[in-house]
Amino acid sequence: MQQKISSFADLAEISAWLRERSAKPQHERLVYRAWLRRAAWPEPGAGKLPRTLCAGLPFLREELAALAVSALRREGGDGVSSKMLLRLSDGRTVESVVLPKNAVCVSTQVGCAVGCAFCMTGRGGLTRQLGSAEIVAQVAAAREINPAIRKVDFMGMGEPAHNLRAVMEAVQFLGTYGDFGHKSLMISSSGSRRLFQHLMALPRQAVKPALALSLHSTRDELRSALMPHADKMTVRDLVAAAEAYSRMARTPVQYEWVLLQGVNDGVQEADGLIALLAGRSAMVNVIPVNEVSGLPFKRPPKAACLGFVRRLREAGIVSTIRQSAAQDVLGGCGQLRSRFIEGAAGSAARRALDISA
Numbered sequence: 001m002q003q004k005i006s007s008f009a010d011l012a013e014i015s016a017w018l019r020e021r022s023a024k025p026q027h028e029r030l031v032y033r034a035w036l037r038r039a040a041w042p043e044p045g046a047g048k049l050p051r052t053l054c055a056g057l058p059f060l061r062e063e064l065a066a067l068a069v070s071a072l073r074r075e076g077g078d079g080v081s082s083k084m085l086l087r088l089s090d091g092r093t094v095e096s097v098v099l100p101k102n103a104v105c106v107s108t109q110v111g112c113a114v115g116c117a118f119c120m121t122g123r124g125g126l127t128r129q130l131g132s133a134e135i136v137a138q139v140a141a142a143r144e145i146n147p148a149i150r151k152v153d154f155m156g157m158g159e160p161a162h163n164l165r166a167v168m169e170a171v172q173f174l175g176t177y178g179d180f181g182h183k184s185l186m187i188s189s190s191g192s193r194r195l196f197q198h199l200m201a202l203p204r205q206a207v208k209p210a211l212a213l214s215l216h217s218t219r220d221e222l223r224s225a226l227m228p229h230a231d232k233m234t235v236r237d238l239v240a241a242a243e244a245y246s247r248m249a250r251t252p253v254q255y256e257w258v259l260l261q262g263v264n265d266g267v268q269e270a271d272g273l274i275a276l277l278a279g280r281s282a283m284v285n286v287i288p289v290n291e292v293s294g295l296p297f298k299r300p301p302k303a304a305c306l307g308f309v310r311r312l313r314e315a316g317i318v319s320t321i322r323q324s325a326a327q328d329v330l331g332g333c334g335q336l337r338s339r340f341i342e343g344a345a346g347s348a349a350r351r352a353l354d355i356s357a
């Protein structure tokens, strides 16, 4: 059962609180835009706001700020990216990464149930879902660091398809109040029938996020071994469903391929991908694995990574090598958190930061 953690973990609870204080849609808009740093917070006693709402605003502001507090921040060596460990109101922690090009990568769950064999986040299973307001709060926190943020990748800890309601609420909210266009909100997923059904049923006027599909192999058996609790759709069905959505949303699908030495970095795998994607509107992001201590996966040498991408490109498939952003500041997804939860300095750090898990 989902743990109840704060009166404002979900956006609907904020909206209810505002309406109880006679807020009209234009007042809600003012508050939400202020939260997302797109407008100034109304001054106490501001003439245009209902008096009860005005009186409650300092409390609301404090509550929203407490949803995701930056407990730790590490700058990347590129001088632009920085990784944040955010403490939620129940003491649990998630990571967000402020990326170059005015983007932020946010988490959707504490932990993850998919259990990918190479992923730090998947190691401990799912701890709990994030509420929609906790997801949006990560964007607000990132805009404290870079007010120019214009793109949100739902690509941090967690599987968006397993927290679909909250993720889609956050997408619609950010599209409505945060000055984010359709294509600048991207969900990264291991894929599931429910996710595709939901995306395909989005009404015409709804914000339609771009989709990144984590593929990692074109062979069903290998993919299930790497992603043991992902939805059991076949690779062909996944790609067909992603393409159908891509046509509807008019954005190409981005396929994610974590490159693992001796596992999925060979010519056979590259050719499988070429055969699968030829003629489609797609791009492939090849991500040399971020090695996780205790896991057997190795990053292929640079020449092998370049060779894999070159082969795709020569076959006409748009492809890039992506390094996990802010990798130099304590690794990829889940690794900053794990250092502080599990590491030798963990208990001291936990005490200092008042972090429970």
Ligand SMILES: C[S@@+](CC[C@H](N)C(=O)[O-])C[C@H]1O[C@@H](n2cnc3c(N)ncnc32)[C@H](O)[C@@H]1O
Pocket: 112, 118, 119, 120, 121, 154, 155, 156, 157, 158, 159, 160, 188, 189, 190, 212, 213, 214, 256, 257, 258, 287, 288, 289, 290, 291, 292, 324, 332, 333
């Ligand atoms: C952390 S996941 C979150 C979104 C979603 N659960 C998914 O898998 O697409 C985002 C991306 O990070 C990749 N990733 C996970 N562990 C990694 C690692 N150790 N090194 C490089 N990329 C990794 C995933 O494969 C995925 O493409």
Ligand code: SF4
Pocket: 112, 113, 114, 115, 116, 119, 120, 121, 122, 123, 156, 157, 158, 159, 190, 227
């Ligand atoms: S890669 Fe994504 S789906 Fe797999 S365990 Fe990590 S967060 Fe979950």
